[in-house]
Amino acid sequence: MYNYCQTFLRFRNQNGWEVVVLRMQNAKILVVDDNKSVLSALEILLQFEYKTIRTISNPNQISSFPDLDTYDIVLLDMNFSAGVNTGNEGLFWLREIRKKAPHISVIMMTAYGAVDLAVKALKEGAADFVLKPWNNDKLLATVKSAYSLRKSQKEVSQLREKESSLKQVINQNNNPIVGNSKALQAVLKLTAKVAKTEVNVLVTGENGTGKELIARELHRLSPRSDEVFIAVDMGSISENLFESELFGHLKGAFTDAKEDRAGKFEAANGGTLFLDEIGNLSLQAQAKLLSAIQNKTIVRVGSNKPISVDIRLICATNENLDNMVSDGLFREDLLYRINTIRIEVPPLREREDDILILADFYLKKFTAKYGKPGLRINQTAQEKLLAYPWPGNIRELLHTLERAIILSEGNVLKSEDFPMASGRETSRQDGLPGGASEESGPKTLEEMELLMINNALDQNDGNYTAAAEQLGISRQTLYNKLKKSKH
Numbered sequence: 140m141y142n143y144c145q146t147f148l149r150f151r152n153q154n155g156w157e158v159v160v161l162r163m164q165n166a167k168i169l170v171v172d173d174n175k176s177v178l179s180a181l182e183i184l185l186q187f188e189y190k191t192i193r194t195i196s197n198p199n200q201i202s203s204f205p206d207l208d209t210y211d212i213v214l215l216d217m218n219f220s221a222g223v224n225t226g227n228e229g230l231f232w233l234r235e236i237r238k239k240a241p242h243i244s245v246i247m248m249t250a251y252g253a254v255d256l257a258v259k260a261l262k263e264g265a266a267d268f269v270l271k272p273w274n275n276d277k278l279l280a281t282v283k284s285a286y287s288l289r290k291s292q293k294e295v296s297q298l299r300e301k302e303s304s305l306k307q308v309i310n311q312n313n314n315p316i317v318g319n320s321k322a323l324q325a326v327l328k329l330t331a332k333v334a335k336t337e338v339n340v341l342v343t344g345e346n347g348t349g350k351e352l353i354a355r356e357l358h359r360l361s362p363r364s365d366e367v368f369i370a371v372d373m374g375s376i377s378e379n380l381f382e383s384e385l386f387g388h389l390k391g392a393f394t395d396a397k398e399d400r401a402g403k404f405e406a407a408n409g410g411t412l413f414l415d416e417i418g419n420l421s422l423q424a425q426a427k428l429l430s431a432i433q434n435k436t437i438v439r440v441g442s443n444k445p446i447s448v449d450i451r452l453i454c455a456t457n458e459n460l461d462n463m464v465s466d467g468l469f470r471e472d473l474l475y476r477i478n479t480i481r482i483e484v485p486p487l488r489e490r491e492d493d494i495l496i497l498a499d500f501y502l503k504k505f506t507a508k509y510g511k512p513g514l515r516i517n518q519t520a521q522e523k524l525l526a527y528p529w530p531g532n533i534r535e536l537l538h539t540l541e542r543a544i545i546l547s548e549g550n551v552l553k554s555e556d557f558p559m560a561s562g563r564e565t566s567r568q569d570g571l572p573g574g575a576s577e578e579s580g581p582k583t584l585e586e587m588e589l590l591m592i593n594n595a596l597d598q599n600d601g602n603y604t605a606a607a608e609q610l611g612i613s614r615q616t617l618y619n620k621l622k623k624s625k626h
């Protein structure tokens with residue numbers, strides 16, 4: 140009696156009876172042998188374990204065998220013509236199968252004493268071989284491991300497929316870079332030039348100017364564009380999570396480490412890692428980052444095993460890192476590492492030519508989103524948009540438009556639909572915000588920003604998140620600006 144114990148599941152039902160269920164593998168197996176009794180013996184043996192068994196006695200049928208590529212395993216005899224023992228026929232058919240369906244695991248069946256032939260077959264891609272006459276248990280074990288191999292190959296290829304579609308989704312840039320100004324065109328030209336290289340890039344500029352868009356463009360135009368682009372906002376990572384977020388951790392390394400986890404460096408391996416708000420890093424975190432960049436290796440928290448990583452690094456900041464270096468707040472050696480090429484994205488107020496083009500782009504986008512086709516911006520409103528200094532840059536412009544479109548009732552957006560807090564034109568026509576007179580009003584951009592922040596906080600009952608949202612800046616930036624104004 141064969142040992143079928145792995146094939147059955149035994150359990151007791153609610154009446155206490157032992158129930159035995161046949162556990163069948165969903166595999167499809169094809170057996171090719173010119174000896175009919177071999178075919179029936181193998182069919183009987185295998186049908187207890189595997190769902191689909193087909194047999195053919197003439198190998199010529201292999202070429203025209205329907206849905207061959209849906210099979211998982213082929214058990215293939217090495218010698219077909221009676222009296223011929225060279226095994227060449229078997230090798231020929233092995234090649235044919237591998238040509239038509241390279242993923243199939245082929246197990247060769249060879250006569251005792253023909254092991255050298257079997258080795259030849261292994262070199263040509265066979266998964267394994269069994270000697271005839273076979274031992275049932277051994278044959279079942281061989282088929283079982285060939286099927287496990289086949290299953291894991293299937294899983295790997297499915298995972299690869301999923302990975303590649305995920306990469307496409309992650310890398311998909313639904314936000315094109317819009318604008319015609321000379322300043323933006325110069326930035327795009329430099330971006331395209333630098334993208335082809337592997338150098339580390341530092342993208343600088345005020346909040347909302349499009350630094351992340353430029354970083355994505357650098358990746359899109361780079362030789363790594365088929366790999367992932369991973370963005371990390373350093374402003375939102377707390378000091379004690381920095382290491383685990385970036386370098387990963389082992390299970391049990393700290394209280395919340397319930398399982399091993401790869402960090403962003405490993406996730407970005409082969410692709411681009413974008414570290415936004417790099418100026419927010421503590422000196423301690425800067426030292427760890429520098430070591431990872433210099434050595435091109437990371438060590439997961441709780442481990443001492445270095446892991447090599449291959450990433451292209453892009454950093455961004457709205458801070459003046461040179462000043463931070465002078466003030467001892469940023470490591471000079473780190474700045475030197477991340478700063479091979481610097482791309483400065485100009486603020487929107489310095490590229491006025493882009494304002495109406497951007498407004499038109501986002502008008503189309505939001506009118507489609509909110510089902511308000513045909514909405515247009517009238518002349519005075521356009522002039523107001525052009526005159527406003529946009530301290531929150533493009534992010535503020537698109538939030539302003541979105542709000543105006545949501546609240547609009549007619550077909551035309553007028554000046555009063557854009558209640559900006561302040562601006563060159565606004566201050567002339569509508570008076571300064573918060574009742575400030577021209578003399579007592581803010582004199583510098585920083586003062587104006589502070590006034591706007593305070594107004595937004597008032598309007599949102601002191602809620603920082605809502606105020607930041609209204610101004611089109613991140614909560615962290617709002618904090619930074621308030622902190623700066625107190626010094």
Ligand SMILES: Nc1ncnc2c1ncn2[C@@H]1O[C@H](COP(=O)(O)OP(=O)(O)OP(=O)(O)O)[C@@H](O)[C@H]1O
Pocket residue numbers: 314315316317318344345346347348349350351352353415455457497533534537612613
């Ligand atoms: N040239 C542009 N064309 C179209 N949309 C733009 C452009 N520049 C920026 N945007 C949009 O403005 C928003 C802010 O851009 P982004 O996040 O790239 O700015 P940022 O400088 O990285 O901001 P932060 O410093 O706050 O991280 C995004 O929604 C982006 O799609």
